[in-house]
Amino acid sequence: MNKEKPKNLHNAIKSNIYILSIAFKLCPPRVIMDIAVNLMSKLVSFYFLLIIETLVKGLQRNEAFDKLVLIVVINSFVLLVIKGVQCIYNEKTKLIYDQILIERMNLMVFGKAFEADISCYEDAEFYDNYTKAAAEANGRIIKVIDTISNILSGIVVAVCYLIKLATIDYFSVIIVLMPVLATSVMGKRLKLLDYKLTMENVSHNRKKDYVKRTVYLQKYAKELRLYPIFSVLQEIFNEAVENIIKNIKKYCYPMMGFRLFQRLFAGSLPTIGFMIYKVYKSIREPAGISDFTVLFYGVLSLSGAMEVLLYNLITLRTDSLYIDNLKQFLNHSPSIKNEVNAIPVPERIESIEFVNVSFSYPNSDRPVLHNINLKLHMNRYEKVSIVGHNGSGKTTFVKLILRLYDPTEGEIRLNGINIKAYDLKEYRKAFGTVFQDFNIFSMSAAENVLMEDAEPGKENLVKKSLEKSGILDKVLTLKKGIYTMLTREFDEEGEVLSGGQNQKIAIARAFAANSNVLIMDEPSSALDPIAEDKIWDSLIEVSRGKGAIFISHRMSACKLADKIYLMERGCITEQGSHEELINYNGKYADMFKKQAMNYQSQE
Structure with missing residues (x-):
């Protein structure tokens, strides 16, 4: 994986499609609904432009007030329905499917970690990759879905605006597109710097997480209180924080510069350029109020749509670098695994x-x-x-x-x-x-003995095993007997x-x-x-x-x-x-x- 140079767009798309295919396999409704709702959401602004054009032309033709009000009411109802669908999806459906997707993605990562050789956990590079993969499993797959759905819907909406505006004044479209396209270079550099900052902080964040786990976990409590080892942990934590701050200072100024340049070119310049152009053109060739209104609103909307589209295309490339961490981990092949024609273990070991x-x-x-x-x-x-x-x-x-x-x-x-x-x-x-x-494990005593689900009918086996190990009497005195949670990691009534x-x-x-x-x-x-x-x-x-x-x-x-x-x-x-x-x-x-x-x- 190249950490210094972003992939070309073709390879970035392949990487994102790889993760999108996993998302579709794990939770198809999340992918389909996100693309559909996102497209509908993006088209609302273009639909609103058409409503404005209809109303302005109606006013110019002196159409009946009742007719114009009816247009407003009908289209307001349509927009209300669309907003309602968006609200239900964003506030309920999406959140539920996100949890389902994250759960299934994490189970896939857990399964891969379970397959990995024991020796891998003694390899710092592997453990770093596992840490990155685990982090990406929690959010990157959702981010990729959102990015791709934003790109697809953004392309559709941008094309709609381009066609509409080009029929009125094609030169206005050129004025909008030129500075926005120029910002893509700045956005690419900005995303690369953000990625490099994140990657350089991985090892430092891992040290911070280790110290936090050590301080919070019960198994370290005695040593931390009996020996001055906490000062060493504190040094490790402070050093990690200092290194993270150094990295932030290292990248913050170029990132601020690129971001300021990007916002200037993508936001302000297209609008200013269009205003100057239309004032100049209006002096020479007075335009109708409807065309001017459509152009003005359309230029602003197209500028914003193009900025979002380019941002997501840049994000697509950056996501591909993060996806490589996850892809590398998921494609890891353990050295200790079944042979192609593995044979069953004999019932009797001689x-x-x-x-x-x-x-x-x-x-x-x-x-x-x-x-x-x-x-x-x-x-x-x-x-x-x-x-x-x-x-x-x-x-x-x-x-x-x-x-x-x-x-x-x-x-x-x-x-x-x-x-x-x-x-x-x-x-x-x-x-x-x-x-x-x-x-x-932070599970019941029965599950800790069986090392699997404590299914009905296994109670006698658990009790006999505990009796042979000399701990049954103690376990039976616990509040829930063999079903008492061991440790207080998740249950305040657990037993230590x-x-x-x-x-x-x-x-x-x-x-x-x-x-x-x-x-x-x-x-x-x-x-x-x-x-x-x-x-x-x-x-x-x-x-x-x-x-x-x-x-x-x-x-x-x-x-x-x-x-x-x-x-x-x-x-x-x-x-x-x-x-x-x-x-x-x-x-x-x-x-x-x-x-x-x-x-x-x-x-």
Whole structure:
């Protein structure tokens, strides 16, 4: 996308038609009615010109007063009906359809964001594009409809005026058109400067929005009150505002100059030029009052219509630059997606195998996993524990299994088949997963457990899952039980739970999921030792007849696993049962003994 130079008109029209076609697909009545009502609205002024001409000529012919009054009454009624239609459309119909269109457009953007790779959210350029696309989804599509309908109706009305005025005095038309056309160059420059100002402020506005979210959100409240970090946030916010002001000062003076020049040429000069011309011509060739009236009113109306038409043509070009942000985002193709002939996931998962798997995060040369080769036997309902220090690659290992990322080298196989061959949505549903950095949504407790609509008939499943995670008694004491809103984001009567209670809600998701394999990434990190023991007992119980992969810093939980893999710096350095690794007396045994000593000293 060229940020410095506006597109030519042909490409600008193509971009606008692209977004108009989306609008028509999402909400056809909004597009059709806007063009129709806009055309009717624009033609009112020309219709009024014809009424004035009829009345003036009637007066010149000394027609009966009753006849002239009847013309006024009938045409006033017609104009009243037109204004009524406009009012209903603008004050009701348009507003309703705007909300429908914005909703559907945002859902399209949300869907595209949902399809995007997880790695995209770690890419500042992608996130900027997403921010721009989200902003454009809220208003640009409506602006494009309005602009195109203004252009179409403006062309029709301008042609009507040109034909009418040319039949009386074609030179008057030339006087009007020349300065108005000259302003198109100024308008183009003005729109380009406005676009560049907006784009240069995107990153600064994003910083402002981040600070506002951080200050308002509950999850940051404790740190903001316990540490002087607010001063840093304040500096970020102030710096963003200062940079925005610098950009405004950078562009305001040339923008003021172009705008003043544009208004002078488009508004004042055509009228002054016409007045001078008609005075000169009237001295030489006296004209009829009706022709003069029609010309005077017509010139003023044509000048205004041409100014609006040119403004919208310039807006069309500028809109195309904004549309590119949205178009680029909507056309983004994720790297992790279904193959053309994706196959269904088997009902029974027998094995998960890593074959020469290495991985580095995007835009990083540092490998996180190195040549991993292992086979997890899920057909034996094997319970596997992945242990290691922070940064050893444990969570990345899980992300690769879930296909949130694809390996940089090697492949992962499920039942002997590369996981890329399976239907992506079905494949991920085969795993019941709880990450250590889980999130609680501003929804009911039931919806937070099911992670979908809490449909009738699922109440028992929710309660059993909450009971297994040890949080049912607490949830039942809430005002609306399992249907209580968690967080107070949208509901003042919502409940704000503690970190440990939220973690139990997240763990209940795994119990509620009808999945073949459980994956738990630090499932008890926020729990006290007693609650932790209960959770692990529940996890082992619920994983009977299923495979399970556990990641935990708590070495005592490893004793429950059938097989343990120790990861160090992205490599598997030890593997075996708890007893085998203790007897091996390597790194795992050392970690286990040190942690056991820490627990004993705490007691």
